[in-house]
Amino acid sequence: MKKRSFTILLTALLTFSVMLAGCSGGNNSNKATGDPAPTQTAKAEDKTPAAEEPTAITIMLPLNTSETPPDTIKKEIEKLTNTKLTYQFFPADSYEEKLNTAFATGSLPQVTYLKNQSTFVQMKEAIKDGQFWEIGPYLSEYPNLNKLKPEILNNTKVEGKPYSLYIGRPLARQGMIYRKDWADKLGLKAPANVDELFAMAKAFTEQDPDGNGQKDTTGIADRNELVYGAFKTVSSWFGTPNTWGTKDGQLQPEFTFPQYIDTMDFFKELRSGGYMNQDFAATSKTDAVNMFTSGKAGMYIGGSMQDIDSLNKDLIKNFPDAVLDTHSMVAGPDGKFAQWMIPGYNNLVLFPKSAVKDEAELKKILAFFDKMMTPELANMMFWGIEGTHYTVVEGKAKVGDNKELIEREVKPFKDSVIGESETNGMYESYNTLPGRIHAEELLKENVKVGVPDPTAALDSATYTEKGVELQQLITDATYKYMYGQIDKAAFEKAVEDWKSRGGSKIIEEYNAAAAK
């Protein structure tokens, strides 16, 4: 009997230990594959023999590449700034979700990057509630941070106070990238107005620009995004205001303007004529780009014109003779030019009070960012290590040839550089591709006719609460209209729906905020 109970005990113990092993094994593999953050923890215990203890800073930011980067850049930065950095990268696609859950559980790290303007709008309520450090009073103590452009900082203020540092971007980078070789072959010039744009799309579809004797090309490769696809850029060429506009002395959303309808009609005709991809409402960015780089479409509209480098790289793999160019000066029906502008930043950094305990800690972190805004460090983050990732030509940075290495080691950090080259002194890019050089000129032209979003610095509680959900109504109706499933009356009904379900309140609140 004794013996048997011993056997049972042994069995139980064994089961237990196997289960425990199973559990812990599971955990380990999770850490290794699922969550990249812990593996990033700095191992550099006593790397810097500096007198002062390195400051430990944890940073959470969106990742725009498929892998977390190796420590190459991070180590250099730690050395130069006497810090111990932990970067928590999370895929940009689901970053809002990560941000919301981390916020809900109070586990935002000391330095929290948002994703874009709309994540900032969502955080406004928490900012007002005092969850984040106000940095306004400290900025003047840091010579480099103090250089940040006040007009852009203004757009990031909440109740008139700055809480965040911004990642600068040119105000209007969008335009079109098109096949210049096709246009030349068909004797077309860059479209000067929307009619010529339509004509070009039609010609690219019907006149066999690739000369293979088959009707297998189309005009525009668009994707399932109204804002970052072709729609918004073309709508601003048509003269639609940027998100909100003034009508009868009142702020009104863009979709109540006749130009918005004109733009929808434009796309409706393009689609029914077959001059753009038929499935654009279900086409992802990757698929749209693929259509363009595989020679099936001749125009790519709405993205940053600076993307021409990467598009060109992939296109000439398939068609060595292809030539690309950029263009953005397309006049509307009234002959006027217009380009919508972003508020000058594409992302912001916040400092949660839950992680940054006191003023001394905040000052240390701000000191780190102040150093990051020196040319040496900004270049390191944006361009990588000189000689390895880029070389300096005529005082500008020329990207190295090993694109994969740069994508892996530098790109993830690139999108976190505070400020822009005018303020942090980093190198401008040295361009060789004629289309890219053209793009840089167009960027300056765009701003001259730029249309800002009048609500960028305004506040609407209803918008914060249900803006995204309500926008869905309009987005769906817009697509349905462009696909010819609903008519103008039904679209206007959707707008009425938008108003009755909270839109009217948003209009009211924005107008009240603007009147202040």
Place this chain on the structure above:
Amino acid sequence: MQEATAPSSTTPKFQPKKQKRNSELKKRLWRNKWLYVMLLPGVLYFIIFKYLPMYGLVISFQDYKPYQGITGSEWVGMEHFKRLFAEPEFFNILKNTLILFGLNLFIYFPVPIILALMLNELRGHFFKRLFQTLVYLPHFMSWVIIVSITYVMVTMDGGIINELLVYFGFNKINFLLSPGWFRPMYILQVIWREAGWGTIIYLASIAAIDPGLYEAARMDGAGRLRQVWHITLPAIRGVIITLFILKIGHVLDLGFEHVYLLLNSMNREVAEIIDTYVYTAGLRQGQYSYSTAIGFFKSVIGLIMVMLVNRISKKMGEEGVY
């Protein structure tokens, strides 16, 4: 073992009934103590990971603000549920969810059974193995892959299926954007990915059937179909019913990822389900309380369904799951 249980066996007989029962329970517990020890990890797992988190459900009755915490947030009672039921799209979303669930139940569910029966009838050992492996394979592909492959095949811009339609003189069909094609595409993809994997349990229970039964049937002159109908199917009936009830328990888990990938502006009226709505309204917009309320509602429906079906199956003389 005996020494351990000895003291309780000496309990006097004239004790009140209740106490006696108590001591008997103790005795039983003590006798099977190792079984309970072995049970412990499982129980702990459920308590820690399934029951304790339910505490979080209270936020569906609050205006939850993360920085105020559960204790500090304002109590709003049924406010979020009222908003949910007042939402003009709510019934449409519920309808979509239930329709997809119905498709899962009545179209997908029988497929693995039929497939298992067919695999079982395959005679060549090599072919059986080959087919089994082939039908299992899609299960290991993520939804992103399945949906992308479908996209490439059915897109109107050069997808093979539309090219074939044109070749045979038909018109192109807009599979990706038409509300009418969403449901067929959804269920076909589910079958494609899961049907093979679903056969495993059925195959295992078919393998356990006594071969003597088939032999006897053959002696009586039963053909292949007769054997399937009178022996194989009745033998796995219990398994089918258990799996059916378990399936209903997952009533509204229709694969968020799958539907979200298929969803677009043109098919939203049929493709928006509770899960995708929770994601857009809740997680992306940070409406924690509201999305918890919706999730709560969904779980309640799931629970009701399971209890209902369990009762029905017991009435029909089958064993339920509890």
